Structure formats: structure tokens, C-alpha cells
Amino acid sequence: MRWVLLISLLSLIEFYAFQAVKTVIKSKSFHWGYLLVSVVLLCYVLFVFYSYDRSIGPTKSTLRAGGMLLVVLVPKLVIIVFLLGEDIIRGVVAAGTYLMNFFAEKKSVDYLPGRRKFVSQIALGIAAIPLIGFLHGIFKGKYNFKVLKYTLYFDDLPDAFHGFRVAQISDIHSGSFDDEKKIAYAVELINEQEMDVLFFTGDIVNTMAKEMDPWISVFKNIKIPAYGKYSILGNHDYGEYVSWETKEAKAANFEAIKNIHDQIDFKLLLNESVFLEKGEDKIAVIGVENWGHNFKQAGDLKKASEKVNADDFKILLSHDPSHWEHEVKKHQEHYHLTLSGHTHGFQFGIEIPGFMKWSPVQYVYKQWAGMYQEYGRYLNVNRGFGFHAFPGRVGIWPEISIIELRKKGETS
Structure with a gap:
């Protein structure tokens, strides 16, 4: 059950992050490439932690997997903050539109506005800051x-x-x-x-x-x-x-x-x-x-x-x-x-x-x-x-x- 909850949470994070990528970049091949890399990295991290041997303790593999998890996860959490905020606004707008249409007896069903590209662009731009920071920390910062x-x-x-x-x-x-x-x-x-x-x-x-x-x-x-x-x-x-x-x-x-x-x-x-x-x-x-x-x-x-x-x-x-x-x-x-x-x-x-x-x-x-x-x-x-x-x-x-x-x- 613990692993099911973890995988479900990581999948939800990935779903949200992908929404930002898909909104900004329209290339289908890029979408598939992004998903492939994300899935491979996630599977590697989960495999390393699942096979962790408590009789050996931390190894360079667990360090590497932990580093990958932070590099991938933290920027996506930044993206989620922006997209969740946008979804709250979209939900409020959708509810208001529904109520106005209901009392005006209109039959329009297009209540939920689409994602705004500039919000996803800002989210990706800010998410790049921790991404670059973690990569620098792994390759340079630890020996600075x-x-x-x-x-x-x-x-x-x-x-x-x-x-x-x-x-x-x-x-x-x-x-x-x-x-x-x-x-x-x-x-x-x-x-x-x-x-x-x-x-x-x-x-x-x-x-x-x-x-x-x-x-x-x-x-x-x-x-x-x-x-x-x-x-x-x-x-x-x-x-x-x-x-x-x-x-x-x-x-x-x-x-x-x-x-x-x-x-x-x-x-x-x-x-x-x-x-x-x-x-x-x-x-x-x-x-x-x-x-x-x-x-x-x-x-x-x-x-x-x-x-x-x-x-x-x-x-x-x-x-x-x-x-x-x-x-x-x-x-x-x-x-x-x-x-x-x-x-x-x-x-x-x-x-x-x-x-x-x-x-x-x-x-x-x-x-x-x-x-x-x-x-x-x-x-x-x-x-x-x-x-x-x-x-x-x-x-x-x-x-x-x-x-x-x-x-x-x-x-x-």
C-alpha cells in the first residue's frame, strides 16, 4: 500500500508538470521524449530504493538515486504551485460562468477556460532555477x-x-x-x-x-x-x-x-x-x-x-x-x-x-x-x-x- 500511494503521488506530480510542458511546447515528439525520460528516471529511482539493502546501508547508487529524485521532483513541485493556483482561478471562473448561464437559461457547456500559456511559461522559468541549482550542486557545489x-x-x-x-x-x-x-x-x-x-x-x-x-x-x-x-x-x-x-x-x-x-x-x-x-x-x-x-x-x-x-x-x-x-x-x-x-x-x-x-x-x-x-x-x-x-x-x-x-x- 505504501508503494501504491508513493507511485500514485509521483504520477499526479508528473501529470501536472506535463500539463505545463504540453501548454508551452506543442511538439508531439517532444512530449513523448519528455514522458519517456521521466518514466525511465522514476523507474530507476523506485528500483534503487525498493532494492535498498539495510545490511549494506547507503551506497553511491542510493546517493545517485536521491540526487535524481530531487533534481526531477523539486522543479515539478514548483510547477504544481503555479498550476494549482491557476486551476483554482479556472474553477472559480467555471462556477461563475455556470451560474450566469443557469440563471440566464443559456445552454452553453463550455464553462472551464483553457490553460493560459504565459502561466505555464512562468512556472517552467522559475522551476529552472532549482533545477540548475541542484545540477550545479551535484557536479560542482559538493566540492566547492x-x-x-x-x-x-x-x-x-x-x-x-x-x-x-x-x-x-x-x-x-x-x-x-x-x-x-x-x-x-x-x-x-x-x-x-x-x-x-x-x-x-x-x-x-x-x-x-x-x-x-x-x-x-x-x-x-x-x-x-x-x-x-x-x-x-x-x-x-x-x-x-x-x-x-x-x-x-x-x-x-x-x-x-x-x-x-x-x-x-x-x-x-x-x-x-x-x-x-x-x-x-x-x-x-x-x-x-x-x-x-x-x-x-x-x-x-x-x-x-x-x-x-x-x-x-x-x-x-x-x-x-x-x-x-x-x-x-x-x-x-x-x-x-x-x-x-x-x-x-x-x-x-x-x-x-x-x-x-x-x-x-x-x-x-x-x-x-x-x-x-x-x-x-x-x-x-x-x-x-x-x-x-x-x-x-x-x-x-x-x-x-x-x-x-x-x-x-x-x-x-
């Missing part, structure tokens, strides 16, 4: 890496750490990659940055540890800054989105995922902390396992902070920004800076610095991309290095964050 820089000021930053530069990447999702040169370029871009320490904030794979096998040598090329490379786990690193034959197989995959971090020279923090020391000063780096308001809650902030004093300057690594919203931002221990990821900025949105910042994910996450400040504490939500579910990015680009810590009152 950006370096975003922030400067943060603190009253209690230890003197020796004035000017300390923190680099952050997040959400690698290596199982989605399909272009080694682009990933190698991104690694070079990371290496070009002036940084004292590098943090990775979770989701190194989609599900399986083996997804990272082809990329170990590439990510091992990331230079080791003076104060090291540290990482945490994200929700996808626990292997909980597939079906496992045995608990032992799931546990083995989890151990293999944890071992990846060492292979690419990252120190994985599992509800634990380390101190970065510079001269006689130090700052604490606290790494928790995943803690999400609507996802796995393996993170234990109390345990991770056992060795940290209340007056220590603290950088917290926590994959899901909802952790900051629900537990961290008002915490009595005062975590100065939290670094998260997870949302990817939905890989879709509009960002015009200083003017507009919007994505559908903002209706789920209060903090979803960029730097936030409340109660004298900061949160950076990295937009992610890789991509997942949709094989592209539209308006929300992959990010390398560079955060410079400065002490208030210092001029140099």
Missing part, C-alpha cells in the same frame, strides 16, 4: 570548499594562547566521495592554513569502516600542527543505521572506525580530555562521544571533564549542536568554545553574508551553521567537509573553519 575565518575574544584566555589558531573540519562521510583529486585539493587547502591545532568533529564514514579504506593515504597527508590533531565520533560512526547479522560484526566495525583516527594521525577523544600547554599556560580540550537531542546519547560531559578544573579555559568537541543548546551553553563549568557539525547546513540553503541566512534545517536545529554566542560562550557549527543523502550542495558549501583566539585588551 570554503575557508571561513573567525576571531573570538575572551577575558580569561591564558596569555600564552593569545593569537592561538584553531582549525576545524567535520562530517567527512568518506563513503560518499567520488573524486580523489577534489579531496586531495581540499587536504592541500587545509595544509595551507596557519593553524596551531586541528580538530575533527565526527562522522568519518556513512556507516562502514571500509568506506575510508581508499582515502586513508589522502587524509594522512593532512599536516600535524604544533599542538596536534584531535577528533571525536559522530552519530554515523556507531553503525546504527544498518542491520547487522550479529552484535559482534557491529562491534568489530565500530572498533575499526575508531582505529581509522589513529591511521590518519588524529587522537580520538572518547569522553576524555587533554591539555594543550604553551609555556606555563594551558587550555583544556574536552571530547565527548555523540550526544544528540534526537540521536544517540553516548556523550558523557561529566566523565569527559573529570580532569578539568572549573577555572580552566575549555574547548569542547561535541558533534551535535543540540548538545550545546540543551546541556552546555548554561553549564556551570563554563565551556568557552564548543565545536560541532552534524547538520551540514542541510546541504541546501541561501547565505548572503550580512543580509540573509536560511536553510530548511533551521526549523529543526536552533544552531545549524556558523558561529553563535550566548551567555558569554561560543558555538561553531561547521557546515561539514563531505556530503550525505543528497550527493551535492546548493548554497551551503563544504567548510574549513579557522578560529583565532584572542585575549580582550591585547593589541598585538
